[in-house]
Amino acid sequence: VVGEYGMYGSGLVIINPPWTLEAELRACLPLLKDLLAQGTASFHLERSAG
Incomplete structure (x- = not known):
């Protein structure tokens, strides 16, 4: 919506996560x-x- 603020996207990288x-x-x-x-x-x- 024009004139409104908000999050358009985000990301998360997890290194060596639990299985x-x-x-x-x-x-x-x-x-x-x-x-x-x-x-x-x-x-x-x-x-x-890898």
Whole structure:
């Protein structure tokens, strides 16, 4: 909306996460998105090794 302020995007890099974190995030992020979204919202998990 023109004239309103808000967050357009953000990111987070987690180095050396616990091995259970990905499964826990996949379970809770959809719920958090639904609870906190104001309009459209999405999330993306990406794993990188090496």
